[in-house]
Amino acid sequence: MPLLRSPVKPPSADREIPLPAESGAVDTLLQILGTSPSAAARRAAARELDGLPDAARALAAHLGHEGAPEVREAIVTTLIEIASDAAVRGLADYFGSEDAETRNAVVEALRQIGGLSAPIMKERLASSDPDERIFAINVMEGLDHADVAASLRDVLAKDPDMNVGLAAVEALAQIGRAEDAAALRAFAARFPDEPFVGFAVRLACERVAGQLSS
Amino acid sequence: MSDVRHTSRLNGVSEAGRSDAGGLTISEKEFERFQDFFYRKTGIIFGEAKRYFVDRRLNERFLATGHETPTSYLQFLKFDDTRGQELQHLINVMTVNETYFYREEYQFRCLVKSLLPEIVAARPPKDKRPIRIWSLPCATGEEPYSLAIYMLENYPDVDRLDIDIVGSDIDTQVLAKAQAGLYDDRSVQYLSDAVRARYFKTSGAGQWQIIDDLRSSIDFLPVNINDRREMRHHTNAFDIIFCRNLLIYFDDLSRRQAAEAMFDALRPGGFVCLGHSESMSRISSLFGVRKFPDAFVYQKPRS
Numbered sequence: 001m002p003l004l005r006s007p008v009k010p011p012s013a014d015r016e017i018p019l020p021a022e023s024g025a026v027d028t029l030l031q032i033l034g035t036s037p038s039a040a041a042r043r044a045a046a047r048e049l050d051g052l053p054d055a056a057r058a059l060a061a062h063l064g065h066e067g068a069p070e071v072r073e074a075i076v077t078t079l080i081e082i083a084s085d086a087a088v089r090g091l092a093d094y095f096g097s098e099d100a101e102t103r104n105a106v107v108e109a110l111r112q113i114g115g116l117s118a119p120i121m122k123e124r125l126a127s128s129d130p131d132e133r134i135f136a137i138n139v140m141e142g143l144d145h146a147d148v149a150a151s152l153r154d155v156l157a158k159d160p161d162m163n164v165g166l167a168a169v170e171a172l173a174q175i176g177r178a179e180d181a182a183a184l185r186a187f188a189a190r191f192p193d194e195p196f197v198g199f200a201v202r203l204a205c206e207r208v209a210g211q212l213s214s
Numbered sequence: 215m216s217d218v219r220h221t222s223r224l225n226g227v228s229e230a231g232r233s234d235a236g237g238l239t240i241s242e243k244e245f246e247r248f249q250d251f252f253y254r255k256t257g258i259i260f261g262e263a264k265r266y267f268v269d270r271r272l273n274e275r276f277l278a279t280g281h282e283t284p285t286s287y288l289q290f291l292k293f294d295d296t297r298g299q300e301l302q303h304l305i306n307v308m309t310v311n312e313t314y315f316y317r318e319e320y321q322f323r324c325l326v327k328s329l330l331p332e333i334v335a336a337r338p339p340k341d342k343r344p345i346r347i348w349s350l351p352c353a354t355g356e357e358p359y360s361l362a363i364y365m366l367e368n369y370p371d372v373d374r375l376d377i378d379i380v381g382s383d384i385d386t387q388v389l390a391k392a393q394a395g396l397y398d399d400r401s402v403q404y405l406s407d408a409v410r411a412r413y414f415k416t417s418g419a420g421q422w423q424i425i426d427d428l429r430s431s432i433d434f435l436p437v438n439i440n441d442r443r444e445m446r447h448h449t450n451a452f453d454i455i456f457c458r459n460l461l462i463y464f465d466d467l468s469r470r471q472a473a474e475a476m477f478d479a480l481r482p483g484g485f486v487c488l489g490h491s492e493s494m495s496r497i498s499s500l501f502g503v504r505k506f507p508d509a510f511v512y513q514k515p516r517s
Binding site for chain 1: 362365366372377378379428431432442466467470471474477478498499500515
C-alpha cells in the first residue's frame with residue numbers, strides 16, 4: 001500500500017506567539033501585530049487576542065494600516081469574538097474608510113456581533129457625515145433587535161439627507177412590518193419632487209404590508 | 215460525514231412542562247441554557263425541529279450520569295466535568311452520522327485530475343514532505359477511505375508520492391468505528407465489485423471490512439474545528455481539506471471561525487473542498503475560488 005501514515009507531530013506552535021493566558025500577552029501580541037514583518041506572525045497574534053477584550057481598541061486601530069488581507073480578516077474575526085463596546089466602536093470607525101472592502105467587512109462584522117451593535121449604531125445616526133449614517137443603517141438592517149425599526153422610523157421622519165432616508169426605506173423593506181407603512185409614506189411626502197423616493201416607498205410599503213405587526 | 219443536522223436558533227417552540235420525549239421534563243429556560251452552553255463548546259446550534267431529538271438524547275445522559283434534574287446535569291457539565299469526559303459523551307450522542315463510499319464522487323475526480331497534479335507541480339523539488347489530505351469531519355471513515363481507494367484506483371502517481379490521509383471528527387465514537395472500518399451493504403453500494411474485492415474483506419453477511427493495509431494507512435484523530443487550542447496543532451499542515459456538509463450546520467460566527475481554522479491548517483496554495491450546497495465566498499474572503507472541470511474548489515493564496 002503506497003499511502004503513507006505519518007505520526008502527527010506534537011504542537012509546533014510558533015513560540016514567538018504567546019498564548020493569551022500568558023502574563024503580558026496583550027502587549028506582546030499587539031507589538032507583534034504592529035511590528036512583525038511576517039504576515040503569518042501578525043495573523044497569529046491577531047487570532048490569539050480573541051480572549052483579551054482589552055485589546056479591542058488597539059486591534060481595531062491596526063485594521064486601517066494592515067496591508068495583508070488575511071491579517072485584516074483575522075482582526076475582524078477576533079473583534080467579532082470579543083464583541084464588546086470597544087470592538088463595536090472600533091469597527092464602526094471604519095465607516096469612513098476609503099476602502100470599500102473594509103467598509104463591507106465592517107458592516108458584516110457589526111451585523112454578526114448582533115444586538116450589542118444596535119445602541120452604538122443608533123448613536124452613529126447622529127453623525128454629521130451622511131455616509132456614516134447610511135452605513136449605520138446598513139448594519140441595523142441585519143440586526144435582530146427590538147429598537148431598530150423605531151430608529152429607522154425616526155430617520156425617515158427627521159434625517160435631512162434624502163439618501164440616508166432611502167437607506168432606511170430599503171432597510172424597512174427588509175425588516176419592517178405593516179405598522180411601518182405610515183412612516184414610509186410620511187417620508188415620501190417630505191420629498192414630493194423626487195420620483196425615486198415615491199417609487200422606493202411604494203415598493204417598501206408593498207413589502208411590509210404582508211408582515212404582521214410586532 | 216458527521217452531519218450535525220442543526221439549522222437555526224430555537225425560538226421558544228415548546229410549551230414548558232412537556233415530556234413527550236420521555237424521561238425528565240426540560241423547560242424552555244433549561245433548554246436555552248443548555249443550548250447556549252453546547253453552542254459555546256461546539257459551535258452547533260439546534261433547530262426547532264430538533265427539540266424532540268435533543269430532549270431524548272439529553273435524557274439518555276441524565277440517566278447515564280444519575281442526574282435527577284436538567285439543571286443539576288448542566289451544573290455538572292459546567293463545573294465538575296473538569297476532564298471533559300461527559301461533554302464528549304454528550305457530543306457523541308448529539309451528532310448524527312450518515313454517509314457512504316464515493317459520496318459526491320466528482321470531487322474525488324477533481325482531486326486526482328486537478329488538485330494533486332497542481333500541488334505536485336507547484337512544489338519545489340527540495341520539498342520532500344508528504345502531501346497531506348484532511349477529511350474533516352470524517353464521521354465513520356467512509357470519506358477518508360474513499361479518498362484512499364479513489365487515489366489508488368485513479369491516480370497513477372500514487373505509487374511515486376508520499377500521501378498522508380488524516381480523518382478527524384469531534385465525535386470519538388465514530389472515530390473508533392472509522393478505525394474498525396466495518397460497513398454494511400448500503401455504505402458500499404456505489405463501489406464496483408472489483409473495488410470491493412480489492413479493498414474489503416467480507417463475512418458474506420452484508421458486512422464489509424476495510425483490509426488491514428488500508429486501515430493502517432490512515433490516521434484518525436479527534437478534532438473540534440472551532441477549538442483554537444486543538445487546531446494550533448495543525449497549523450500549516452495540510453495540502454487539501456475535505457470539509458463537506460459541516461459548515462451548513464454552523465451559525466455565521468462558527469462558520470467564520472472554521473474558515474479561519476482551515477486557512478491556518480492549510481499550506482500556501484492548499485485547497486478546501488466543501489459540500490455541493492456550501493459556499494466559502496459567503497463566509498470569508500480568505501480563499502480564492504478555482505473552477506476546475508469537475509468541481510469548484512477554494513484555495514488559500516500562495517503568498
